[in-house]
Amino acid sequence: MIVSIMSVSYIGLGLFALSMFTHFRDALKRTQTETQQHLFKLTGGLVLIGSYAAALTQYGGIYGTLILMGILTVSALLVILTLSYRPKALPFTMLICAICSGGQQLFF
Amino acid sequence: MKETFFRSMSWLHTWAGLLVCWLLLVIFFAGTLSYFRHEITLWSKPELHSGILQSYSAQKVEQQLTQGQNYLNKQAPDARSWYIELPSTRKPYLSFNWQDFPEPGQRRGQFNQHQPSEDGQQVVTNVRDSKGGNFFYRLHFDLHYIPVGLARWIVGFATMFMLIALISGIVIHKRIFKDFFSFRRGKASRTWLDAHNISSVIALPYHLMITYTGLIALMFMYMPWGVLTNYDGDTKAFRQALNPTRVQIQPSGEPANLIAINTLLPQVRALWGDLPIKQVVISYPMDTNSRISFYQNSAQSVSEQKVAAIFSGVSGELLYATPDEHSTSRSTYDTMMALHTARFSNGLLRGLFFLSGLLGCAIIATGTLLWAVKITQKQQRQLALGAKPSIGLRLVNGLNLTLIAGLPLATAVFFYANRLIPSAIENRSQWEVHSFFITLGLIATVALIDGVSLKQSKIRWQQLAWACAALFAGIPLLNALTSPSNLWQNMQTQQWSLVGFDLLCVLSAIIMFMVARKLSSSHQQSAL
Structure with a gap:
């Protein structure tokens, strides 16, 4: 479950990063439209709410909140490192995270 | 008005942070290691590792x-x-x-x-006879070699300064969301500022929580008047009523x-x-x-x-x-204390707390390094004309070297001392602790000599990083040679505390190796 929550957090924060002009341009080599910007922000927010719901379901109120705080820190660090060293890889790493998250849901 | 307020906050952030930064680094570093206090203590007693x-x-x-x-x-x-x-x-x-x-x-x-x-x-x-992880736990709030009461007051003041620095930092960080994911590499002070911002922002709830609850932990010492009034000065009666x-x-x-x-x-x-x-x-x-x-x-x-x-x-x-x-x-008090000590946490949450603690160390270290870079930039013109670096710059560089590079190295030496000091020696556990401070003292002496002789350079950082990498890489081997079990056997018997200790040392060695490599390449580039 923890892999799943972390993957979803990474995707959520990745979407937030893509809603920003500079990171979108670095990752996808083109400029974003205003609609895309809002869409990424909204989806990112919803995905993060989803990861919080998963943490609460799995670990309970207090423990789940604390675990999610820690996981968000790790995920944010990973997104920053991706954007700093391999910005073009961000969409792929997000896709891998989606597969990891789905895989853990299916098999565990 | 707005600009004056911003400048005041910026001044407050700089000086509140800088006045106590090296002490705060020791407190944060020791506190972070204390998350694995019992695991370190277990590792420090190899007689318990088998059977x-x-x-x-x-x-x-x-x-x-x-x-x-x-x-x-x-x-x-x-x-x-x-x-x-x-x-x-x-x-x-x-x-x-x-x-x-x-x-x-x-x-x-x-x-x-x-x-x-x-x-x-x-x-x-x-x-x-070894203090193990308890040394770092006590160092976190009792420091060492000074009376406990005085130490706790000093730690309290440093914590208050940290809280002020955090709050003023939030106020002055105008682009807290816009720069959330920004880390611009290879841009001197900009890079250090980004690293400083990232390490503080991504774990901001943790930093605020740990600093505030740190103050609350000793609040009856810092502000005893409520208790003294209600219990007629009898603090013992208060403690008995509390527990x-x-x-x-x-x-x-x-x-x-x-x-x-x-x-x-x-x-x-x-x-x-x-x-x-x-x-x-x-x-x-x-x-x-x-x-x-x-x-x-x-x-x-x-x-x-x-x-x-x-x-x-x-x-x-x-x-x-x-x-x-x-x-x-x-x-409320119990919950705050629990959040500070994280005694309730399982392995995963403990690891996350540990990482957040390391980010706390990173905030302080990047802040002091940024300061050194900025002072150097200010003096660049005079330095280019052959002037000597100011005493302030040399002092900051020396303290940075002693504590940022010295603390991990002293920790590695502490672990070696744990295994190499003979068991029969009197005050054995104290000598382990002395080895930690002797290492810091030696690095401080080298930094002082470098400062006085105007030889401060990246080479010293590089040497310490290599030494650190070598010492941490050798710890699993040291454990295998001086305890009845080694990494592989501990994996087989599922002693995850001991396995985790060795693996964390290997990870530290890899990170220090990368730092040393990076410092070597940047030194070569600057020499060309």
Whole structure:
């Protein structure tokens, strides 16, 4: 479950990063439209709410909140490192995270 | 008005942070390592690594208590207190301990610890004298070589400055969301500023929580007036009201037989169900006033409240049981303390706390490095004309080298000292601690000589990073050579605390190796 929550957090924060002009341009080599910007922000927010719901379901109120705080820190660090060293890889790493998250849901 | 306010906050952030930054780095570093206090202590006692480690088993408790009582009755019938510590996840061994009555002039009697083997056939009595993780735990708030009271005041002031620096930092960070993911590499002070911002912003809730609860932890010391007024200056009465299990009873002086401790288990189970027991303390074991206190292993409960059941040691009558409900203020305080110490956390959450603690160290380190870079930039024109760097710049560079590069190196030396100092040496555990500070002192001396002779350079950082990488890489080997088990065997026996220690040292070595490589390449580039 923890892999799943972390993957979803990474995707959520990745979407937030893509809603920003500079990171979108670095990752996808083109400029974003205003609609895309809002869409990424909204989806990112919803995905993060989803990861919080998963943490609460799995670990309970207090423990789940604390675990999610820690996981968000790790995920944010990973997104920053991706954007700093391999910005073009961000969409792929997000896709891998989606597969990891789905895989853990299916098999565990 | 707005600009003046921003400038004031910026000034406050700079100076509140810088005045205590090196002390804060020590406090944060020691606190971060304290998350693995028991794991470090276990690693520091290799005599326990083979045949002793076991997990908690509810079925074995009765037998273990009987064994403990018989053993302590034989070994220390005249002791002040007996302690039977049952195995837990973080301290996976059974321990029979006792404390003697204090000798004249002593505050506390000598504390003795014996650990029976897993099969109960042997008892380890010659565990080396080592502070292990407790050294870092105490260093976090008691510092070292100075009186405890003074140290706690100094730590309190430093924590207050940290809180001010955090809040003013939030105010002055205008692009907190816009720059959330920005780390611009290879741009001198911009890179250090980004690293400083990232390490603070991505774990901001943690930093605020740990700093604020750090102040709350010692609030009765810093602001005692409420307690003094309500308890007529009797702080002891306040502490006893706060924690009834700490009430000091006095021995009657009349001898009496202690009841069999295991006969109390049905009463304890009636109170707590199947929840695990952490420890049983027997005070004045052979006295009519003896007490038997059971302490619950409250595992994942986010509270520092000790759950206890206290019985008369003669009649077995239940004298006190921790109530389920507490006042709101008490619960708030307990929760804050639990959040600070993270004693409730499992391996995963502990790891996340540890990482956040490292980010706290990173904030301080990047802040001081940024300061050094900025002072250098300011003096660049004079330096290019052949002027000497200012004393301030040399001092900052020296302190940065001593503490940022020195703390990990001193920690590695501490672990080596743990294994290489002979067991028979007097004050052995103190010499382990001395080795930590001697290392820091040596690096400070080198930094001072470099500063005086105007030879401060990246090469020294590089040398220390290489030394650090080599020492940490050698720790699993050192463990294999000086303990009955090695990394592979610990994996096979699923001793994850010991496995984690070795792997964390390998990871530290890899990181220090990368830092050393990076410093080498940047030094070569600047030399070209």
